[in-house]
Amino acid sequence: MTNRQIESIDVIVFIVAGILVILLMFGFILYFLISYKSKKRDYNLLEIQKKELDDQKKLLENTLSELRATQSQLIHSEKMASLGQLTAGIAHEIQNPLNFVNNFSDVSKELLTEMREDIKKNNIEDALELASDVVNNLDKIYFHGKKAESIVKGMLQHSRAAKGLLEKADINLLCDESIRLAYHGMKSKFMDFNVEITTIFAQNIPKIYIIPQDIGRVILNILSNAFYATIQKSKKISSDYKPNVTIKTLYDSSGVNVYIRDNGCGIPQEIKDKIFQPFFTTKISGQGTGLGLSICYDIINSHGGRISFESKEREFTEFNIFLPNKSNLVVKIPNNVV
Amino acid sequence: MLSDIAFLFYFFSLFISFIGSCIMFSKIEIAFKWIGILLIVTFLNELNTRFLVKSLSIQSNGVYHFFVPIEFSIYTIIFATFINLKRWNKILILLVFLLVIIEILNTLFLQPIYVTNTNTMIIESVFLVLLSLILYIRIKESTYYKNLLLEGVFWFNSSILFYYAFNILVWGFHNWDFINPPLIMYDINAFLCGLMYLTFLFSIYLNFIQVRKLKN
Numbered sequence: 001m002t003n004r005q006i007e008s009i010d011v012i013v014f015i016v017a018g019i020l021v022i023l024l025m026f027g028f029i030l031y032f033l034i035s036y037k038s039k040k041r042d043y044n045l046l047e048i049q050k051k052e053l054d055d056q057k058k059l060l061e062n063t064l065s066e067l068r069a070t071q072s073q074l075i076h077s078e079k080m081a082s083l084g085q086l087t088a089g090i091a092h093e094i095q096n097p098l099n100f101v102n103n104f105s106d107v108s109k110e111l112l113t114e115m116r117e118d119i120k121k122n123n124i125e126d127a128l129e130l131a132s133d134v135v136n137n138l139d140k141i142y143f144h145g146k147k148a149e150s151i152v153k154g155m156l157q158h159s160r161a162a163k164g165l166l167e168k169a170d171i172n173l174l175c176d177e178s179i180r181l182a183y184h185g186m187k188s189k190f191m192d193f194n195v196e197i198t199t200i201f202a203q204n205i206p207k208i209y210i211i212p213q214d215i216g217r218v219i220l221n222i223l224s225n226a227f228y229a230t231i232q233k234s235k236k237i238s239s240d241y242k243p244n245v246t247i248k249t250l251y252d253s254s255g256v257n258v259y260i261r262d263n264g265c266g267i268p269q270e271i272k273d274k275i276f277q278p279f280f281t282t283k284i285s286g287q288g289t290g291l292g293l294s295i296c297y298d299i300i301n302s303h304g305g306r307i308s309f310e311s312k313e314r315e316f317t318e319f320n321i322f323l324p325n326k327s328n329l330v331v332k333i334p335n336n337v338v
Numbered sequence: 339m340l341s342d343i344a345f346l347f348y349f350f351s352l353f354i355s356f357i358g359s360c361i362m363f364s365k366i367e368i369a370f371k372w373i374g375i376l377l378i379v380t381f382l383n384e385l386n387t388r389f390l391v392k393s394l395s396i397q398s399n400g401v402y403h404f405f406v407p408i409e410f411s412i413y414t415i416i417f418a419t420f421i422n423l424k425r426w427n428k429i430l431i432l433l434v435f436l437l438v439i440i441e442i443l444n445t446l447f448l449q450p451i452y453v454t455n456t457n458t459m460i461i462e463s464v465f466l467v468l469l470s471l472i473l474y475i476r477i478k479e480s481t482y483y484k485n486l487l488l489e490g491v492f493w494f495n496s497s498i499l500f501y502y503a504f505n506i507l508v509w510g511f512h513n514w515d516f517i518n519p520p521l522i523m524y525d526i527n528a529f530l531c532g533l534m535y536l537t538f539l540f541s542i543y544l545n546f547i548q549v550r551k552l553k554n
Contacts, residue, residue, distance in 0.1 A: 007520065010511075010519070010520045011520040011522055014507075014511055014520050014522070014523050015522070017507055017511075018504065018507060018526060021503055021504050021507050022500070022504065024503070025499055025500045025503050025504075028499070029496050029499070029500070032478070033486060033487075036477065036478055036483075036486055037486075039478065039481065040481055040483075040484075043481040
């Protein structure tokens with residue numbers, strides 16, 4: 001081969017190699033551009049999805065906060081409603097001491113008139129006797145006035161938010177007060193309401209540390225439900241049904257048990273696991289918020305206790321509240337107990 | 339004739355790029371400032387070379403023994419700025435040292451000062467092609483760029499890959515077919531080099547526009 005031929009072959013080889021390199025580089029850059037575009041597209045899609053998710057999250061957060069606000073409003077309404085139910089019971093409770101105050105005032109007035117006559121006649125001994133009667137009457141007026149005051153205080157406590165202060169309280173006394181309030185409350189609503197109330201209070205129960213107004217609310221709520229169950233049953237069956245609600249307290253070293261049993265309509269099997277859920281109610285719309293038992297559950301839990309029940313449909317329901325006897329108990333007030 | 343056109347195009351491109359860089363220098367980002375510096379240094383080097391050849395009739399080969407390491411150092415700074423990873427800074431410094439050592443050894447034992455240092459040029463090209471591929475990976479990792487075709491870094495990197503891959507071929511052929519290499523390859527090389535400088539200028543211009551938009 002001549003030098004010229006070799007030179008031409010070199011040129012051809014170089015040009016072919018050069019074209020190959022150029023094509024290779026072009027191909028690479030093109031491939032890079034396409035793959036970057038595709039990645040960017042995926043990324044943009046992800047960004048859009050992320051934005052949508054963020055928007056939905058914000059929407060859900062707003063809805064949640066609105067729901068919370070509504071829930072707290074409902075809880076407040078529930079509390080006010082229960083206070084309304086108690087009004088009749090409270091009025092009845094206040095009426096008794098007021099009657100005493102009125103009667104003793106009248107008697108004292110008459111005694112003072114007689115005393116004035118005796119003083120005019122210079123009958124000092126009789127006057128002194130009458131004066132001591134008046135003093136006795138005034139003591140009684142003072143006693144019943146204080147009783148009415150304590151009832152009003154209790155009502156105010158019920159409407160106020162629990163401060164979470166533990167106090168030593170007598171469970172039997174709390175049950176007794178709650179029975180009377182719940183009974184009169186129910187009586188004012190249902191005129192023909194009648195129930196036999198049996199109380200079996202253990203006498204060895206010491207005062208235990210609780211938040212009295214909270215535990216009072218729990219007992220009152222369960223009692224109201226018990227009364228309501230007997231009313232429902234009496235509407236359904238014949239007249240030989242005798243409504244009965246039994247309240248029993250028991251004490252052992254671990255704490256106090258309160259049993260509230262009614263022979264009402266019972267709880268159907270299919271709703272047994274729902275009754276402590278918030279907003280669950282079997283009452284017709286407008287009669288109950290469905291928060292009563294849910295709040296009871298939270299209150300008892302916050303006291304470190306337990307609430308449970310047994311029921312047989314159309315026969316009975318028995319609630320058991322257990323409250324531990326702990327002096328060092330720290331009560332965490334649940335959010336929904338306003 | 340072809341040689342004259344190719345080299346004329348090369349010088350013209352370099353001159354335009356030099357002027358453009360000087361005009362936009364103050365209003366571009368740091369990485370592009372370094373590209374501008376590279377263009378300025380290259381232009382001054384070419385002026386110096388022409389001066390040595392034309393006025394003093396000295397061979398220009400020796401100049402490249404000094405210019406290639408300087409050029410590579412500037413390239414590594416540009417890549418370091420674009421790659422922007424601390425661990426890569428060390429590797430890039432190591433590469434510069436390596437190239438300087440290769441250049442010294444090459445000058446001492448293989449290609450003396452009066453011969454063109456094609457061995458170093460090939461190694462520099464290999465390094466730059468590798469760095470360019472790494473920068474592509476970094477670009478792909480980030481999803482920062484909206485449209486790559488409007489990004490100076492993409493045009494800069496593509497021109498590096500394109501030109502220096504071809505450069506390996508040219509200087510490889512030069513070494514292989516040393517006695518009678520085909521002259522056309524130097525013409526194509528000069529033409530592609532001119533194109534690369536124009537692309538550098540284009541990437542600087544794109545950055546200049548971006549910076550101006552951001553300021554507005």
